Amino acid sequence: MCAGDREVAVAGLRVAVVVHAASGHGAAARVAPRVVERLSGVVSRVTVVEADTVERSRAGLLRARDAGLDVVVVVGGDGSVHQAVQFCAEHGVALAVVPSGTGNDLGRALGVPARAAEAVEAVVAALGAGARRRVDLGRVAGGAWFASVLCAGFDSAVNERVNRMRWPHGRRRYDLAIVAELAALSQRTLVVDTDGGRLELAATMVAVGNTGFYGGGIPVCPRADPADGVFDLTVVGQMSRWDLVRMLPTLRTGEHVGHPAVRTLRARRVSLGGDNEWVAYADGERLGPLPVVVECVPGALEVVG
Known part of the structure; x- marks a missing residue:
C-alpha cells in the first residue's frame, strides 16, 4: 500500500490523541509529537488532548466528540488508558494504545508492540486496514x-x-x-x-x-x-x-x-x-x-x- 492509498483508506477519520506527558517519567511527552505527526498524515483530523488531570482530559474528549470523533489514541500508561476506557465505553468511540507508561498492561494483553515507535506504525496500519475488534470490559456496579x-x-x-x-x-x-x-x-x-x-x-x-x-x-x-x-x-x-x-x-x-x-x-x-x-x-x-x-x-x- 502506498502512502496515497493509505490516506484514501482512512479519509474521514477523526482522531483524538490523549497525551499524559508525565507517563513513563516523561516518555509520553517525548513520543507524542511523532504520534501526532504520523497520524496527521493519514487521517482527516487530529485533536490533541492534554491529560494532565482527569477533568481536563474528559473535557477535551467531550469537545472532540461534539465536533465528531471516531478513535481515541492514548499516549501514556495504564492510568491514562483507564480514563480513556471510561470515555470510549460510554460514548461508543474506538480505542488505540501507544504504550508510554511504566505498566502498559492493557496494551500487552491486546498484543500492542511494547516499543512506542512500533505501536504507532501498528495503529496507522490498523486504521488503514479498517481493523477493529470488540473486547469485554468489567464494570463495577454503579461505577467505573x-x-x-x-x-x-x-x-x-x-x-x-x-x-x-x-x-x-x-x-x-x-x-x-x-x-x-x-x-x-x-x-x-x-x-x-x-x-x-x-x-x-x-x-x-x-x-x-x-x-x-x-x-x-x-x-x-x-x-x-x-x-x-x-x-x-x-x-x-x-x-x-x-x-x-x-x-x-x-x-x-x-x-x-x-x-x-x-x-x-x-x-x-x-x-x-x-x-x-x-x-x-x-x-x-x-x-x-x-x-x-x-x-x-x-x-x-x-x-x-
Missing part, C-alpha cells in the same frame, strides 16, 4: 469500567502503602511497601459470590481478571481472555509470610496458579466481600473498600487492531 484486573488484599494493601509514602522514589518505594506489608500480613475472611456459587475462606488476596496482566506484566490471571465474556479469578488462600515470599516470584511466570493455596474460578458476575477491611483497585486505580460487585460486559469496547 475496568479493562484489565481488579484486585484486593495483599497487593492492593501494597498500593495503599505506596500512595501514603513520600520517600523513596521509584521501584524502591514498592519494595519497601512489600516488606512492610509482609511484616503486617494477616489472613482475613473473604467471601466470593459468583453466578457459579459461593466461596468463603481465609485469604491473602484475590484478582478478578478481564485480561491476564497487572502490575507491569504480572500474569496474575494467566488464562484470562478479554473476548470470552467471563472473568478469570485467582484467589490466594491462607499463607504464612514465608510461603508468600516463596510464591511471589512465580507470579511473574503464571506458575502460581499451581500452588495448593491458589484457586482459580471463572464467572460472569462477581461479588467480593467479607470481614477484611480490604480496598479494591482496578487497572491500578483505587476504587474503595469492599464489598464490591463487578460484571463482565461482553464486547463493551471497540479497539483498533
Whole structure:
C-alpha cells in the first residue's frame, strides 16, 4: 500500500490523541509529537488532548466528540488508558494504545508492540486496514469500567502503602511497601459470590481478571481472555509470610496458579466481600473498600487492531 492509498483508506477519520506527558517519567511527552505527526498524515483530523488531570482530559474528549470523533489514541500508561476506557465505553468511540507508561498492561494483553515507535506504525496500519475488534470490559456496579484486573488484599494493601509514602522514589518505594506489608500480613475472611456459587475462606488476596496482566506484566490471571465474556479469578488462600515470599516470584511466570493455596474460578458476575477491611483497585486505580460487585460486559469496547 502506498502512502496515497493509505490516506484514501482512512479519509474521514477523526482522531483524538490523549497525551499524559508525565507517563513513563516523561516518555509520553517525548513520543507524542511523532504520534501526532504520523497520524496527521493519514487521517482527516487530529485533536490533541492534554491529560494532565482527569477533568481536563474528559473535557477535551467531550469537545472532540461534539465536533465528531471516531478513535481515541492514548499516549501514556495504564492510568491514562483507564480514563480513556471510561470515555470510549460510554460514548461508543474506538480505542488505540501507544504504550508510554511504566505498566502498559492493557496494551500487552491486546498484543500492542511494547516499543512506542512500533505501536504507532501498528495503529496507522490498523486504521488503514479498517481493523477493529470488540473486547469485554468489567464494570463495577454503579461505577467505573475496568479493562484489565481488579484486585484486593495483599497487593492492593501494597498500593495503599505506596500512595501514603513520600520517600523513596521509584521501584524502591514498592519494595519497601512489600516488606512492610509482609511484616503486617494477616489472613482475613473473604467471601466470593459468583453466578457459579459461593466461596468463603481465609485469604491473602484475590484478582478478578478481564485480561491476564497487572502490575507491569504480572500474569496474575494467566488464562484470562478479554473476548470470552467471563472473568478469570485467582484467589490466594491462607499463607504464612514465608510461603508468600516463596510464591511471589512465580507470579511473574503464571506458575502460581499451581500452588495448593491458589484457586482459580471463572464467572460472569462477581461479588467480593467479607470481614477484611480490604480496598479494591482496578487497572491500578483505587476504587474503595469492599464489598464490591463487578460484571463482565461482553464486547463493551471497540479497539483498533
